[in-house]
Amino acid sequence: MRLPILLLYATALSAQPSYDLLLKGGHVIDPKNKISAPRDVAIRGGLIAEVAPNIAAARARKVVNVAGLYVVPGLIDLHAHVFAGSEGRSLAGGEASIFPDAFALRVGVTTVVDAGSSGRSNFEYFKRTVIDRARTRVFALLNVGAAGMPGDAGEQRLDLMDAKAAAALAMAHPETIVGFKVAHYRGADWTPVERGVEAGTIANLPVMIDFGQFRPERPFQDLVLKKLRPGDIYTHCFYAPVPMLDAAGKLLPYLFEARKRGVLFDVGHGGAAFEFRQAVPAVQQGFPPDTISTDVHSGSLNSGMKDQLNVMSKFLNMGMPLDDVVLRSTWNAARIIRRDQIGHLSSGAIADLAVLRVEKGQFAFVDSYGARMDGTQRLANELTVASGLVVYDLNGRTRESWDKLGKYEGLGEPWWDGTRGGSRSARLPAPPARK
Numbered sequence: 001m002r003l004p005i006l007l008l009y010a011t012a013l014s015a016q017p018s019y020d021l022l023l024k025g026g027h028v029i030d031p032k033n034k035i036s037a038p039r040d041v042a043i044r045g046g047l048i049a050e051v052a053p054n055i056a057a058a059r060a061r062k063v064v065n066v067a068g069l070y071v072v073p074g075l076i077d078l079h080a081h082v083f084a085g086s087e088g089r090s091l092a093g094g095e096a097s098i099f100p101d102a103f104a105l106r107v108g109v110t111t112v113v114d115a116g117s118s119g120r121s122n123f124e125y126f127k128r129t130v131i132d133r134a135r136t137r138v139f140a141l142l143n144v145g146a147a148g149m150p151g152d153a154g155e156q157r158l159d160l161m162d163a164k165a166a167a168a169l170a171m172a173h174p175e176t177i178v179g180f181k182v183a184h185y186r187g188a189d190w191t192p193v194e195r196g197v198e199a200g201t202i203a204n205l206p207v208m209i210d211f212g213q214f215r216p217e218r219p220f221q222d223l224v225l226k227k228l229r230p231g232d233i234y235t236h237c238f239y240a241p242v243p244m245l246d247a248a249g250k251l252l253p254y255l256f257e258a259r260k261r262g263v264l265f266d267v268g269h270g271g272a273a274f275e276f277r278q279a280v281p282a283v284q285q286g287f288p289p290d291t292i293s294t295d296v297h298s299g300s301l302n303s304g305m306k307d308q309l310n311v312m313s314k315f316l317n318m319g320m321p322l323d324d325v326v327l328r329s330t331w332n333a334a335r336i337i338r339r340d341q342i343g344h345l346s347s348g349a350i351a352d353l354a355v356l357r358v359e360k361g362q363f364a365f366v367d368s369y370g371a372r373m374d375g376t377q378r379l380a381n382e383l384t385v386a387s388g389l390v391v392y393d394l395n396g397r398t399r400e401s402w403d404k405l406g407k408y409e410g411l412g413e414p415w416w417d418g419t420r421g422g423s424r425s426a427r428l429p430a431p432p433a434r435k
């Protein structure tokens with residue numbers, strides 16, 4: 001009678017939980033894999049292990065009920081300013097960078113890309129004081145100017161924009177530097193754009209352009225039709241000076257030409273660079289942004305921009321389907337920075353996730369000009385998972401009730417808990433290496 005023993009053994013094996021964490025009952029939106037359906041998500045060893053219609057609760061050590069919510073890849077903010085402590089205060093009116101953990105994880109953002117706050121003279125300091133210490137995953141677009149954003153006067157200094165030196169530093173930090181940034185230039189010449197593209201060509205990386213002051217000597221059309229390469233990014237795409245509509249309110253055809261060339265259009269909302277008068281007709285006439293990003297800093301955070309979910313909610317209320325809004329806040333951004341281990345929920349991907357709620361009611365949103373747009377939907381974040389650890393939990397969904405927990409002392413910390421205690425950034429694996 002050997003069969004029953006074998007069966008017993010098999011039963012014992014299957015009863016052993018093989019997954020660390022199971023998000024059960026949610027609606028998964030994973031645009032890369034073209035999934036928008038009820039799915040359970042299982043996580044093991046900090047990675048996505050399985051996404052399936054019904055994964056048995058017994059197979060996981062920790063099960064979290066996320067019924068009625070949307071489970072999406074951890075959000076990626078392609079344009080942020082996180083060089084907290086930097087001397088530079090050039091962002092428009094003297095606004096400052098913010099330490100990423102202070103705003104990102106709580107709204108489902110697990111990865112931010114710092115857009116040029118540092119340059120080659122202060123990148124190492126930025127890396128040491130912020131990038132290596134943050135629990136949020138931070139990548140950098142290195143400013144082509146040596147000092148990053150040291151203030152307006154410093155950002156006009158062409159003598160500090162050295163393409164070869166910027167490229168060399170980027171190639172020495174392939175795990176962190178994902179491209180270059182050019183910003184805030186007021187001159188009539190193309191020099192900063194050309195230096196940025198040159199750095200990008202040497203290092204084989206994209207460049208993100210904030211066009212600075214728009215001037216007739218260097219038309220915006222030339223930037224996106226001639227100067228930028230496929231894969232380069234224009235940020236602030238709904239900024240008022242961008243030529244967007246003809247006199248009849250129709251989108252200008254060159255925009256589609258530029259997109260066809262492979263130039264990418266990023267929102268980069270910020271404090272001054274997003275207008276409903278540009279964005280609403282663009283979305284309605286078939287020119288959505290490639291990526292939805294915040295340009296978060298101490299100013300935009302408290303004005304019309306607010307946070308990644310607020311910017312995403314604006315597009316939701318303009319009529320963009322939620323699946324599209326998620327695509328432009330996850331996989332599209334991951335592709336631009338060439339990080340194929342994040343931004344999606346394939347088996348083996350890094351287990352970065354946000355669990356979102358769509359609130360229905362009367363809401364309103366404000367643009368950079370100060371104009372309001374009414375809406376009926378708003379995204380809120382319930383739970384954030386980074387590399388398989390719960391790093392934000394709005395309603396204690398992962399927690400036991402206080403009166404069932406027994407004595408508090410000696411409980412230790414749950415293995416899945418990334419929300420308590422001091423520095424635990426070491427528990428997040430290093431960003432994936434560039435391919």
Ligand SMILES: [Zn+2]
Nearest residue numbers: 079115270295
């Ligand atoms: Zn910016």
